[in-house]
Amino acid sequence: MRPKATPKRQLLQGNEAIVEGALAAGCTFFAGYPITPASEISxxxxxxxxxxxxxxxxxxxxxxxxxxxxxxxxxxxxxMTATSGPGFSLMQENLGFACITEVPCVIVNVMRGGPSTGLPTNPAQGDVMQARWGTHGDHPIIVMAVSTVRDCFDITVQAFNFSEEYRVPVIVLSDEMVAHTRETVVLPSREEITVFDRIRPDMPAEWYIPYEGDSRGVPRMAAFGDGFRHHVTGLVHDPRGFPTQRPDEIDHFMHRLFKKISKNLKTIQLTKSFFLDDAEIAVVAYGSVARSAHRAVLEAREMGIRAGLLQLCTLFPFPRESVERVARQCRAIVVPEMSIGQMSREVKRVNQGFCRVEKHSRIDGQLITPDEICNRLIQLHHS
Amino acid sequence: MPKEVTKLIHKYLRHDKKFPHVWCPGCGNGIILGALIRAIDDLGLQKDEIVLASGIGCSGRMPVYVDFNTLHTTHGRALTFSTGIKMVNPDLTVIAVMGDGDATAIGGNHFIHAARRNVNLTALVINNQIYGMTGGQHSPATPYDALSTTSHYGHIEQPFPIAELAVTAGACFVARGTVYHVKLLESLIKKAVKKRGFSIVEVMSNCHIQFGRRNQLGGPVEMLKWLRSHAVRVDKAREMSAQDMAGKFTIGVLADREYPSYVEEYERVRKKARDSAHKESP
Known part of the structure; x- marks a missing residue:
């Protein structure tokens, strides 16, 4: 028997790991436009x-x-495409098209300070609400966040899988800090990861109804040239893909778009828990800030504070149940963010008077340090 | 209706699409769709191998009626979607139909870059010199001094000569036709679709509702007559003075040249990339 090969250790930055994740997930097409700090991906x-x-x-x-x-x-x-704030703003129009036509695709936004040209080489987390609601009109979308180089790989694979499984664009939010941090990682082999491919029609072409959901509410997807000639439009359409103005058809269509996501919340809403079992005070964090939060929680524990961390990997659909569980259990939650407070509002929305929720904002283009978060934990511990 | 027309209708129009269409009686779009269908039929292309993409506006509604792979995209962006389609499946014949505002205002950047990049696509730009669907606002092709709902006092901008713009931007094949010269239009579309590389046919058309009425140009018949009297064949125009050509426009093939297309060039890139990867890994 041959000895098992030693896992390959690699020194990678976040942007490189996103590329590895995309290729492992089966990405074969990328279009992009140069922008800092996402250019390495291109x-x-x-x-x-x-x-x-x-x-x-x-x-x-x-x-x-x-x-x-x-x-x-x-x-x-x-x-897939990859960009940063200014480019992400420009993508909103066609992102809405992908939502209404249910086209799987992955959009990486390596967040930098904004608004406008803002701070091209500094990290920020100010695009969270734009990722959720940036394109006009009611629409479902999946937004995920990465906090480590390994995350960049795993979440990118997951983003492709969700997008193929539910026929929905998936946004991966990274930030300048994760993008350019180099660390040693061991990436899983192709055999170790699960890859989901969109379900294609297998019926005769004349039976194909392009926008009729299956039991999951997701229509089967034919490719142009496959012999399943159909119409794709950004207008609200009936199951055959033709524009409609009928209230009953519009209502059915819009609700199906949302249902295919809401029926699968448990699969889509990914979080990671650290030391939450006996926690009294919790940090809810995502992106590079989650790493600072992890260290802060460790330090607080050493001081005898029962602190824990809920890291959000899926930001939208907002992992309401996980956050609510933490809010019911703990007496205080702190939400550190490199924004004036975007996810903290979501946490407050979910917290129906269960505990105290405080935001910790930083909008000076600097990373939130473990010490800052630890100090907040100490303050909350004594209050 | 002549039997051959009925045959084409049965073959190419969608039987399950609810008609009537959205276009006004006398609109040039129907003439162009007819010419496009006849061109495709003559070329012997299979319906499965054709993608007809469009942007937004009256022209944007064309794909929904025909039984191809059809795509109604966002305003001005038809060529960007088409680029993705062609690069993934170069065996498909990809045609993008756009209006003058669609292609040269909101989509102007995509238009010149598609011409420069030279992906094998065919752009069909219907130039009716106005934004018809939204109520007759001026477009980049509206003539100087013309009246529109956003130029009550006469238009003060100069129009883009769309085909000439495409020539300068580097399109392989550029032609201009009109909805009056239908047989010519059909042959120009055929040449454009057959061309390897980026090809474009600008079609001068009539919008008697939003443009003609406001500018006292009459109904569809009068506007078609205007197209007849103001169109000059390219070869004839060469012998005419600038003075004689004032207010007129050329029809026919404006440019027909050979550059390696993006699809072929990218195949070369793939080969180079594979070779270099091979060298790196012993």
């Missing part, structure tokens, strides 16, 4: 994708990039 994919027969294309702007990845996905490819 640069590396421009080398890697053509090697395996895939396509990298640099478009004229982020609007075009988003259009190209939707076109690619409609033709059967798993597709």
């Amino acid at each position: 640069e590396i994919l421009s080398v890697r994708l053509p090697r395996q027969g895939g396509t990298f294309i640099q478009m004229e702007d982020e609007i075009a990039s988003m259009g190209a990845i939707i076109g690619a996905s409609l033709t059967g490819a798993k597709s």
Whole structure:
């Protein structure tokens, strides 16, 4: 018997791990536009994708990039784009198109300080609500956040899987700190990860109803050229894909869009818990701040404070049940964020008078340190 | 209706789509759709291998009626979606139909870059010189001094010559036709679809409801007559003075040149990438 190969240790930055995750998940098409601090994702994919027969294309702007990845996905490819705040703003229009036409695709937003050009090389977490509600109109969407290099790999794979399984665009929120931090990681092999591919129609073409949900509420997806000729439109459409103005058809369509997500909340709402079993005070954090929070909780524990951490991997649909459980159990929650307070509002919304919820904001372009969070925990412990 | 027309209708129009269509009686869009269908039929293309994409506006509604792979995208963005489609499946024939505002105002950047990049796509730009669907506002193709719902006192901007813009931007094949010269239009579309590389056909069309009425140009018949009297064949225009050409426009093939298309070039990139990867790993 051959000895088991030693797992390969790699020194990677977050942006590189996102590339590895995308390729492992089966991404074969990437369109993007240069922007700091996301450019490495484009640069590396421009080398890697053509090697395996895939396509990298640099478009004229982020609007075009988003259009190209939707076109690619409609033709059967798993597709992705990566950007930062200003580019993410430009993508909102076609992101809405992907929502209404149920086109799987992954959008990575490496967050930097905003608004506008803001702070191109500083981390921030100010795009959280934009990720949820940036495109106009009611729409379901999945938003995930990464906090370590390994996360960048795992969450990107998961983002592709969710997007293929539920036919919904998935946004991966990274930030400048995670993107450019290098650490040693061991990535799982292709055999160790699960990859989900969209379910294609297997009936005769004339039986295919392109926007009729299956038992999960998700329609089967044919690629252009597969022989299942159908119409795709950004107008609200009936199950055959044709525009409709009928209130009953509109209502049915809109509710199906939401139901395919809400029926699967337990699978989609991913969180990680650290030391929560006996916690009295909890930190709810995501992204690079979750790492500071993890250390802060360890330090607080050493001081005898029963602190715990709930790390949000899925930001939307908001993991209400997990947060509510923590709010019922603890007497205080602190939500540290590199924004004026976006997720803290969600936590407050879910907390129906169960405990005290405090935000800890930092909007000076600097990372929130473990000490800052630890100090908040000490204050809350004594109050 | 002639038997051959009925045959084409049965073959190419969607039997399960609720008609009537959204276009006004006398609209040029129907003539263009007819020419497109006849061109495709003549070329012997299979319905499964055609993607007809569009943007927003009256022209944007064209794909829904025909039995191809059809895509009604966002305003001005048809060419960006089409680029993704073509790169993933180069065997598909991808045609993007757009209006003048769609292609050259909100989609102007995509238009020039698609021409420069030279992905094998065909752009069909219907130029009716106005935003029809939204109520007759001026577009980048509205003539100087024309009246529109947003230029009550006469339009003070100069129009884009759309086909000439595409020539300068580097499109492989550029042609202009009109809805009056239907046989010519059909042959131009055929040439454009067959062309390897980015091809574009600008089609001068009539919007008698939003443009003609406000500018005293008459109904569809009068506007078609206007197109007839103001269109000059490219070869004839070469012999005419600038003075004689004032207020007129050329029709026919404006540019037909060979560049390697993006699809072929990218195949070369893939080969280079594979070779370099092979060298790296012993």
